[in-house]
Amino acid sequence: MTVMTADRTQAAGAGDEAVTPTPGDVTELILQDIMAGILAPGSWLKQIDLERRYGCTRQEVRRALDRLAQKRLVQHVPNRGYHVHAPDGRQASEIAEIRLILEIGVAGRIVLNAGAPDVAQLRHLANEFDRLVLEGTLMELYEANLAFHSALLALAGNRELVELVTDIRRRTSSAPVSQWRTRARIEQSGREHHQMIAAIERRDGDALKDAITHHILQR
Amino acid sequence: MTVMTADRTQAAGAGDEAVTPTPGDVTELILQDIMAGILAPGSWLKQIDLERRYGCTRQEVRRALDRLAQKRLVQHVPNRGYHVHAPDGRQASEIAEIRLILEIGVAGRIVLNAGAPDVAQLRHLANEFDRLVLEGTLMELYEANLAFHSALLALAGNRELVELVTDIRRRTSSAPVSQWRTRARIEQSGREHHQMIAAIERRDGDALKDAITHHILQR
DNA sequence: GGAACCAAAATTGGCGCCAATTTAGGGCAA
DNA sequence: TTGCCCTAAATTGGCGCCAATTTTGGTTCC
Structure with missing residues (x-):
């Protein structure tokens, strides 16, 4: 009884899936x-x-x-x-505010850390997003957007941050449809992705902050 | 054979305690x-x-x-x-970084929103912390510290933020003991609380940011 | 003497049944 | 017809049992 033994057999990650009618979780x-x-x-x-x-x-x-x-x-x-759960407007704007603070807060670090391969990677993801605007479903678009922002945040060198933002993002997007109303707005998002990348390439932290602000607040 | 059903009678065994009918969760x-x-x-x-x-x-x-x-x-x-889970150093510092970004990010809002009653409330909580440094257990101290910071964050007017920070705080503090090593450091924390309050009263956002930075990074 | 092996005990994890509670529907009376 | 109540169906939630896997302990063989 009671506890002890800090036996540290590291858990094998185990990405088991497939097989059986139960794919995963x-x-x-x-x-x-x-x-x-x-x-x-x-x-x-x-x-x-x-x-x-x-x-x-x-x-x-x-x-x-x-x-x-x-x-x-x-x-x-x-x-x-x-x-x-049907998220109300207050919660949605509060979460947008948190995202804004976090992403602005690490903009400087992102600019410092990003190398040429990172920029190339971001550009690839942004292009993928643009492609899906034309050819993909709304769901694929949502995933591509998430992938872009995760990669962006990852450049800050804080893994916890990436997961945290991924988590709180989900809280508002019960139905991603409600977010992106018009195709015009979606295309605008795509352009803003490239603005962010350009700012990173120029090592212009302030420009990156501006781009992120417009992107999150969508105005 | 199987002993005990949902029988609330305390199991004899080792001298454990925690004998409540079913307190809650x-x-x-x-x-x-x-x-x-x-x-x-x-x-x-x-x-x-x-x-x-x-x-x-x-x-x-x-x-x-x-x-x-x-x-x-x-x-x-x-x-x-x-x-x-035994949190490693990397995770601990990453979470400290996130807290720093968030609390610094809303420092301006806190200074703007805080009224006299809010300051009084904070001062009460800070005094409570100071009192427990002398008379309380480490656990009570932890709770009091959490209460102070929750109240502080609440002034930013973002309820989601309060819960979020409370959540991520828990991730590092598996054993709060490991955080506050020396009594000197704890007393220092108490003083920093009052520095924050003073900064809020003076509506001095930058001073508040400095105080928060020192407090979280503990140096 | 040490390592590999095998059997027994302990532990986790899943499945199905059944009680408690809530919701839906029909009958009865005003 | 309208409103109420009482019964029947549906749904949730809890509990015990048992199979699968791992750990422990003892034994044998090299």
Whole structure:
């Protein structure tokens, strides 16, 4: 009983997936469907439906719902069930504010750390985003945007930061559709990506901050 | 054979305590014990031990462990169990960096928003901290410090931010003991609290930023 | 004497059943 | 017809049992 033994056998990461009707984690699948708008904000997530939809067991569903509730993506009402959280305007703007502070806060570091290969990588991701504006789905666009911003933040040399921002981003984007209303705005986002890259190449931290500000506040 | 059902009678065994009918959430209890250092970093958390220690069922333990694993406070190794995560130096400094960026980022807003009652409230919390330096336990001190910083951040008018920082703070402080090594450093922290308050009263955003920087980086 | 091997105990993790609670529907009375 | 209540169906949530895997301890062989 009690504790001890700091036996440190390092956990093998184990990226096991595939095989069997259960591809990976049900949490991820439900999350994707929420993001895609298939599971609309406000709708009730009946365990029996999810069970059938994803071909998994009841307890897997319950664990997934509990995790999503911890992340604030769904809300739990005891003896009633779980429903998709509908983020209000206040929360959305507060989270935008946090993103702004963080990304502005590391802009200087990004400019300092970025080398030629990093810039090339960013440019590749920005181009991928532009391509998907024409040819991709909204979901692919969302992923590409996330990839660009993750790569950008990674240049600050703070891994925790990348994960943190990825997490809080998800809190507002129950349905990414609601974010990017018009195609004009999406194309504008694409141009802003290239503005950021240009600022990084010029080692112009202030210009990068401006570009990020416009990009996040979308105005 | 199987002993005890959900029988609330305290298990004899080792002289454990924590005998509550079911206080609320087991997650919180385990968290407290991790923070208190009772469950040391690196130690394995056997489900059967926790079950007995907190007088709860197996599945409550499992849910709590899963939640703590989501929050990165414990690590899960399939078929081996959960052990308390031992944060490395890199992660600790990265999280300090994030806190720094966020708190500096809202320093201006805090100075603008803080009214006389807010300052009085902060001063009360700072005094409470000072009092506990002499009379309280390390755990109480930790709580008081958290209360001060939460109140400070709340002045920025961003509720999400308060919760976010509270969350990431926990990630490094598996054992708060490791943070505040010397009493001299703790007393220094107390003085810095008052420096921050003074800066807020003078509406001096830059002074507040300096004070926060020294406080977080502890140098 | 040491290492590899095998059997027994301990631990984790999953599955299914069933009780508690909530929701839906139909009948009865005003 | 409208409103209320009571019963039946649906849903959530908890608990115990058992299979799979790992760890421990003892034994044998080199």
